[in-house]
Amino acid sequence: MIKKSDAGWLVDSQPGGRGGKRFRKTFKTQAEAKAYEAWLTTQVNQNAKWQPEKRDTRKLRELIELWYSHHGSGLKAGANTYSRLKLACDAMGNPVADRFTVNTFATYRTERLAAGIAPNSVNREHAYLRSVFNELRRLGQWKKPNPLAELRQFKVQERELSYLTTDQIRDLLEKLSEGKNRHAAMIAKVCLATGARWSEAESLETRHIRNSQIQFAGTKSGKVRAIPIEPSFEQELRNHHDKAETGQRLFAYAYSAFRDAIERAGIALQDGQLTHVLRHTFASHFMMNGGNILVLQRSLGHANLTMTMRYAHLAPDHLQEVVKLNPLTALTVR
Template sequence: MAIKKVENGYEVSFRVNGRGSREHRKVFPTKAECERFQRYTIAQFETQADVKPWLEKPKDMRCLSELVELWDDTHGHFLRDSKRRKSKILMIVNELGNPAGSSLTRLEYTRWRTQRSKEGKSPKTLNNDLGYMSSMFNTLIKAEEIHYPNPLADIDNVRVPERELSYLTHDQITELLDETKRGDNKHVYLITKISLSTGARWGEAEGLTVQRVRNNQVSFTDTKSGKNRSVPITPELFEEIHEHAKLTRSNNIFTGSITSFRRALARTTIELPKGQAAHVLRHTFASHFMMNGGNILTLQKVLGHSDIKMTMRYSHLSPDFLEEATRLNPLSNIK
């Protein structure tokens, strides 16, 4: 290295890799700045020299089934539905032909999804498939198990038509409760009443224990959203549940009763859209809650919705909404 004083400061000139390498020449106001520039330039060169392209990792050719096992070890086995989720992902992997994860393309996946749609799979199922696969890639990237981008990241969900939300009228509620009393299952009537009174899913009501019915409240745990919630009930229903628990002589108040409910529903005159058997009880609670002037945020908490958008499906049943629709429509002021 050579540093010499020049007319407007100090000039430094040096080569970082000996004769034949590039010469660095620069002028600074002080000699100290020349020295700092030289040290910085040499450090940059040495850092770059440590990068050896011929030693870079080869392309990751692990097949999707191997990635599923990695995902299961890293994250999957902690999920509540771990076995079902893993089985579902492996089914998708098998149908895709189990390619290397790094070789999977958006086009390849969307063509497979189109074929699934032609076979009659619903948009919701197709979106669940995409969600499971994309989540697997994201988890592995976060865990630094793979070092390439999520190949499915830019694929959009299939648009899902909004489902009809049926609810029972007062007459239908009476008819259904009468029918559930007539069956040979001693639990189905009371589970139905709890679902209608609290908006609980059938499995949540069916899984109640004695400890979860206290102080005129029922508490639901291990829910779909993963959050516990408590809902008040009338003193009459509270007593009815505890009297029933005495008969069962068990900490679990009820046993599996969904089949008996479906049989009771089939004996009524009630007709429902496909897939809305016991779930109509939850819709009925929410619909009557809003029609009776309930608050949408309170309903969200009672139902345990993590996203208010789910609860807003019932907002059109609010009396205020209905009143404004009739009062503010364009024909309202025409005589």
């Protein structure tokens, strides 16, 4: 559009149409204004960069489906993550992809927190959805920036790690042995001897035990790790196995039996740390007995040392230099 103004002839044009860039410029003569408007039209027709950005009208659910079919289905926990993503998508109203913004998710997570959902759970949903956009960008299925790239997760207060004392371990194993499930005590022993997760120990097969080692496959990280055990304990495990009862598996399921034994032993644990207390107990006693933090990292199968450092404070000499090197001690020495 060209119109006369006090300053001259004003070109007010949006050559790319609605959604395109708007140009406003004033010229001394009408001829100059028309020439400029014609030039703008030529640029739009010849240069794709001048054209308005095309909308992505796919729904968020479609992007999640793409992520799962091209990437998520190959992940160990892919099916579980896929299920969580779909629930979150439905709760947000399955928005159109290019209308999904950081504010969309920020509003959703605020509602989740208000409903009593733990910040850790909300952070996981954030991480899952952010990874969807990251992976689709790598696959060429998403051209725009990741809408959640700059959103920070909630800071979560680190929980104290519960571990069992020697007396509690002895009492718990006694209660497990008294129970009806004969596998529960042996699974607990595997966890205490190796630092394995309950699910890793419970799913062991006879082929995983050889040469005084237990090999854990199908782990959370997807990596195989082998942990040495006493020869006598290896023999105890072999004697425990009854092929007629469990086939190639060493144990039958015993999670409920463990929970009942914890209650009978009167052991109070933090929420979410039922069978995991055995893994914390292994790590805690390992460090208290002078174990090496790097060996513990490999034993637990942690991808990096950050997770393992939670147990460092239990080492006998942890931060002992503070006692010798603090300025108050220096004054006393003088």
